[in-house]
Amino acid sequence: MKHIISPLDFSVKELDDVLCLAEDIIADPKKYANVCNGKKLATLFYEPSTRTRLSFEAAMLNLGGNILGFSSADSSSAAKGESVADTIRVISSYADICAMRHPKEGAPMVAAKYSRIPVINAGDGGHNHPTQTLTDLLTIKNLKGRLNNLTVGLCGDLKFGRTVHSLINALVRYENIKFVLISPEELKIPAYIREEVLDANHVEYKEVSVLEDVMPELDLLYMTRVQKERFFNEEDYVRLKDLFILDMAKMEYAKDDMLVLHPLPRVNEISTEVDNDPRAVYFKQAEYGVYVRMALIMTLLEVEKPC
Amino acid sequence: MLNISGLGNGIVIDHIKAGKAMDIYHYLKLDRATCPVAIIMNAKSSKMGQKDIIKIDGPITVDINMLAVLDDQLTINIIENGKIVIKKNPTLPLEVTNIIKCKNPRCITSIEQELPHVFKLTNKDKRMYRCVYCEEAFKR
Numbered sequence: 001m002k003h004i005i006s007p008l009d010f011s012v013k014e015l016d017d018v019l020c021l022a023e024d025i026i027a028d029p030k031k032y033a034n035v036c037n038g039k040k041l042a043t044l045f046y047e048p049s050t051r052t053r054l055s056f057e058a059a060m061l062n063l064g065g066n067i068l069g070f071s072s073a074d075s076s077s078a079a080k081g082e083s084v085a086d087t088i089r090v091i092s093s094y095a096d097i098c099a100m101r102h103p104k105e106g107a108p109m110v111a112a113k114y115s116r117i118p119v120i121n122a123g124d125g126g127h128n129h130p131t132q133t134l135t136d137l138l139t140i141k142n143l144k145g146r147l148n149n150l151t152v153g154l155c156g157d158l159k160f161g162r163t164v165h166s167l168i169n170a171l172v173r174y175e176n177i178k179f180v181l182i183s184p185e186e187l188k189i190p191a192y193i194r195e196e197v198l199d200a201n202h203v204e205y206k207e208v209s210v211l212e213d214v215m216p217e218l219d220l221l222y223m224t225r226v227q228k229e230r231f232f233n234e235e236d237y238v239r240l241k242d243l244f245i246l247d248m249a250k251m252e253y254a255k256d257d258m259l260v261l262h263p264l265p266r267v268n269e270i271s272t273e274v275d276n277d278p279r280a281v282y283f284k285q286a287e288y289g290v291y292v293r294m295a296l297i298m299t300l301l302e303v304e305k306p307c
Numbered sequence: 308m309l310n311i312s313g314l315g316n317g318i319v320i321d322h323i324k325a326g327k328a329m330d331i332y333h334y335l336k337l338d339r340a341t342c343p344v345a346i347i348m349n350a351k352s353s354k355m356g357q358k359d360i361i362k363i364d365g366p367i368t369v370d371i372n373m374l375a376v377l378d379d380q381l382t383i384n385i386i387e388n389g390k391i392v393i394k395k396n397p398t399l400p401l402e403v404t405n406i407i408k409c410k411n412p413r414c415i416t417s418i419e420q421e422l423p424h425v426f427k428l429t430n431k432d433k434r435m436y437r438c439v440y441c442e443e444a445f446k447r
Binding site: 083084085102103104105106107109110124125126127192196 | 415
């Protein structure tokens, strides 16, 4: 039995298998409509996250399975003080697989230790969010046709943005990836990512603070939101939140086949005028999130691929 | 120089970072020791400027590698009949349980008290330990 707690829990080969399965689902979703008949997914959401929860539930329903669960800690036995370990021991009797979102970092890892069913980390605090990374990789692979030989621009909050850290960790495993890190000084990528991931893997990167200057070199631009909840100081948030806004004027500098990705939700970091540009694929990316979760559920449940 | 003439059989934990002797003292549960224990704080050191020293005059079993997790610069001198018989520099263990605690307020260990605090050595050169749950680096 396998759990997915970190984006690196899959080898490159295993990841490739999941992405290939997801692409097959994209090509013919109806073929997969009943492969999880009689199976149940428990969504254990200790903090609200409508998008991720609905994406998981849609994925299981698309596979013909059923769903159960809770959407906040208040409506679970955690409110009575039950430990994660005890909760998952019980849920293991009720469902075949579970997706857990928890505000505390490492909670899904604790659950995996005591679980009798596969556990998928659906986000633990500011730590890991592996299914977002899988979604990003599927979007890139399906729309660019490759996961190697890419110059990837990461823009916005590179300090607290867990999606960015996970994506870097995942992409350094592919050949000839270059990163352009675009952020204000206060939101630069943490030193440990630079040293332990980028430098350790001999990956080429540069840090810049002006988006327009680097737009022409990018194959991908991954935008992120400056998250208010990460700041202790309101003034800092207000000062930094509007520094990078992608608009059509900036898109003029980009290659014709550059893709704009965003984990969503966005606030104002991508102007709505960009939405109609064919290079803006962030809503497609959200759609792919369902397909990759379908592939992940099938993989972890060891469901046979239909002919 | 450290004067160990007063010690018969015992251990001198030397080159402890200044101000950190009490962390080692509590980890070794020396408050329960029945033999003489001396703590010297902020002693002059040519190498470190200032250092702490603990002298234990009596038999005690010390896992020096575990001590290195708390303070990666310290050295251990085993004393027998008033002389240093073994001088050891500790080797960092790959994994430690309940030796150091995760201080990340967002870590699951901050709300589930019964969970063991487990750290892995993730960078040997930098002597870096990270919590296995939240991956926060342990700061000495």
